[in-house]
Amino acid sequence: MKALKDILYKVKLNAVIGDTSLQVNTLAFDSRKISDGDVFIAIRGSVVDGHDYISKAIDNGAKAIVCEQTPADPKPDITYIEVENAHAALAIMASNYYNSPSKNLKLIGITGTNGKTTVSTLLYKLFKAAGYKVGLLSTVKVLVDNEEYSATHTTPDPLSINKYLALMNESGVEFCFMEVSSHGIHQKRTEGLHFTGGIFTNLSHDHLDYHKTFEEYRNVKKEFFDGLGKDAFALTNKDDKNGMFMLQNTKAKHYTYALKSFADYQGQILENSLEGLLLKINEQEVWAKLIGSFNAYNLLAIYGAADLLGLEKLEILQLLSNLKSVSGRFQYLVSDQKITAIVDYAHTPDALKNVLQTINDIRTKNETLITIVGCGGDRDKMKRPVMGNIAAKLSDKVIFTSDNPRTEDPDSIIQDIEKGVEPQDYKKTISITDRKQAIKTACQMAEKNDIVLIAGKGHETYQEIQGVKSDFNDFEIVKEELIKMNK
Numbered sequence: 116m117k118a119l120k121d122i123l124y125k126v127k128l129n130a131v132i133g134d135t136s137l138q139v140n141t142l143a144f145d146s147r148k149i150s151d152g153d154v155f156i157a158i159r160g161s162v163v164d165g166h167d168y169i170s171k172a173i174d175n176g177a178k179a180i181v182c183e184q185t186p187a188d189p190k191p192d193i194t195y196i197e198v199e200n201a202h203a204a205l206a207i208m209a210s211n212y213y214n215s216p217s218k219n220l221k222l223i224g225i226t227g228t229n230g231k232t233t234v235s236t237l238l239y240k241l242f243k244a245a246g247y248k249v250g251l252l253s254t255v256k257v258l259v260d261n262e263e264y265s266a267t268h269t270t271p272d273p274l275s276i277n278k279y280l281a282l283m284n285e286s287g288v289e290f291c292f293m294e295v296s297s298h299g300i301h302q303k304r305t306e307g308l309h310f311t312g313g314i315f316t317n318l319s320h321d322h323l324d325y326h327k328t329f330e331e332y333r334n335v336k337k338e339f340f341d342g343l344g345k346d347a348f349a350l351t352n353k354d355d356k357n358g359m360f361m362l363q364n365t366k367a368k369h370y371t372y373a374l375k376s377f378a379d380y381q382g383q384i385l386e387n388s389l390e391g392l393l394l395k396i397n398e399q400e401v402w403a404k405l406i407g408s409f410n411a412y413n414l415l416a417i418y419g420a421a422d423l424l425g426l427e428k429l430e431i432l433q434l435l436s437n438l439k440s441v442s443g444r445f446q447y448l449v450s451d452q453k454i455t456a457i458v459d460y461a462h463t464p465d466a467l468k469n470v471l472q473t474i475n476d477i478r479t480k481n482e483t484l485i486t487i488v489g490c491g492g493d494r495d496k497m498k499r500p501v502m503g504n505i506a507a508k509l510s511d512k513v514i515f516t517s518d519n520p521r522t523e524d525p526d527s528i529i530q531d532i533e534k535g536v537e538p539q540d541y542k543k544t545i546s547i548t549d550r551k552q553a554i555k556t557a558c559q560m561a562e563k564n565d566i567v568l569i570a571g572k573g574h575e576t577y578q579e580i581q582g583v584k585s586d587f588n589d590f591e592i593v594k595e596e597l598i599k600m601n602k
């Protein structure tokens with residue numbers, strides 16, 4: 116039990132009706148999760164308005180209601196707290212409820228269109244290898260030191276974030292690396308958290324179904340840096356055209372990394388092959404097992420963050436050279452007949468282009484590059500033809516297929532993708548709606564030394580069709596098919 120007024124510490128209040136010294140149990144923003152003695156926070160969502168569920172919450176036992184508009188008929192034994200922004204109130208209350216767990220560890224937020232999972236997961240691995248207790252909040256999973264929890268979001272809701280951080284406090288975790296998505300910033304899921312540092316990876320066309328314009332998307336990302344305190348660091352990618360924009364209004368100390376311009380963490384690619392990258396970082400050479408120039412940026416961000424968090428430079432370089440790729444991020448196998456299968460989570464035009472350019476930069480022109488790709492349903496539709504165009508232009512053969520169609524018709528998604536293919540590339544492409552069949556066909560087409568890229572689903576272990584999720588794992592399927600075919 117906690118006093119409501121303590122949970123409301125630092126929340127901007129507009130009006131209060133009733134007693135704030137009352138003791139309450141837990142907080143919930145879903146009326147269906149309310150039980151006796153709880154506080155219900157009414158959120159105006161993208162589908163429904165939580166204010167419509169206030170009476171349901173009271174029926175389920177809520178003693179206090181936090182909302183943006185107090186109902187016209189307040190109940191006498193209920194406390195109503197009217198706030199300016201219920202999303203922000205929820206986040207601040209969640210932090211108060213769990214005793215500000217972000218202040219008891221060093222929390223680093225990683226934001227940007229691509230590379231968040233890679234950078235946060237590799238920072239987790241690097242700090243683990245350096246002997247620390249570490250936490251991770253990522254698209255793929257949540258880790259409280261060695262304890263694993265499944266992830267539902269890239270950036271979870273504020274109650275979940277603070278609950279995990281509190282668990283990290285209990286386990287003695289010193290550093291936590293978390294992905295900060297644009298949805299998360301916009302819905303103020305990270306409000307009230309105390310960040311030791313923020314990292315910007317890059318910005319490209321994504322989530323325009325949600326943010327409407329690129330400017331709005333860019334400004335939302337910047338908001339994260341605007342919110343950092345003066346003791347925090349803000350580490351940005353100076354080669355990205357929006358990199359410096361992110362730092363315009365932050366109080367945090369500015370740091371930069373770059374391959375193409377002068378920066379605090381200056382990198383140079385000396386070698387780039389299917390075996391890895393030879394990099395020079397601030398005059399020191401390091402060999403890394405990660406592939407592709409985009410990973411050089413990720414490695415620079417990791418090096419910079421580890422340095423700013425106090426690790427020894429030489430130790431960081433040694434730890435960097437031991438890092439292996441993250442599951443579904445340029446994860447690859449080489450079959451008996453030397454067919455290279457690569458599974459990558461590239462589900463945006465920029466990421467797909469990067470992966471294909473990476474492969475094209477590295478391969479010799481004798482091998483055939485076969486790409487399998489689709490686009491998710493109920494998400495950004497503008498990216499579909501762009502991804503179709505890129506896949507066809509940068510591959511020798513392409514199979515368009517389904518990603519997670521969700522509630523959309525898979526064939527109409529594929530038609531949207533096909534629209535982007537230029538006439539001279541038509542002959543390279545075929546479409547197979549069933550993703551497993553598409554992978555199988557690619558394996559049949561592939562000959563010795565060829566490369567099969569399966570893009571879009573990476574680490575995902577399911578496929579969602581007509582709202583139904585069933586088991587699906589690109590990496591396992593391609594491995595199985597190649598073995599079955601004795602290839």
Ligand SMILES: CC(=O)N[C@H]1[C@@H](OP(=O)(O)OP(=O)(O)OC[C@H]2O[C@@H](n3ccc(=O)[nH]c3=O)[C@H](O)[C@@H]2O)O[C@H](CO)[C@@H](O)[C@@H]1O[C@H](C)C(=O)N[C@@H](C)C(=O)N[C@H](CCC(=O)O)C(=O)O
Binds near residue numbers: 158168271
């Ligand atoms: C569009 C979006 O981001 N929605 C998120 C948002 O839900 P919402 O506020 O829109 O919910 P809503 O259904 O309109 O309901 C409004 C309120 O009424 C409440 N309610 C509803 C019904 C009821 O009976 N009683 C009740 O109290 C709901 O609990 C909610 O508080 O807030 C919820 C709680 O935090 C999230 O779970 C939910 O994520 C949905 C499932 C989602 O798919 N989000 C994706 C798009 C997302 O967030 N992705 C990002 C980034 C991905 C990336 O970078 O690639 C991520 O961080 O994962």
Ligand SMILES: Nc1ncnc2c1ncn2[C@@H]1O[C@H](COP(=O)(O)OP(=O)(O)OP(=O)(O)O)[C@@H](O)[C@H]1O
Binds near residue numbers: 317573
């Ligand atoms: N620094 C980078 N720049 C461009 N592309 C990248 C970078 N790092 C990774 N990628 C590519 O983008 C894909 C997504 O990478 P990652 O999962 O690390 O990003 P993310 O920001 O977590 O994405 P999401 O928003 O989907 O969670 C990878 O599969 C890889 O192909």
Ligand SMILES: N[C@H](CCC[C@H](N)C(=O)O)C(=O)O
Binds near residue numbers: 490571
């Ligand atoms: N976090 C991203 C992941 C997209 C991955 C892709 N496989 C899809 O399902 O569309 C999203 O929800 O938009």
Ligand SMILES: [Mg+2]
Binds near residue numbers: 231253254255269294
């Ligand atoms: Mg991610």
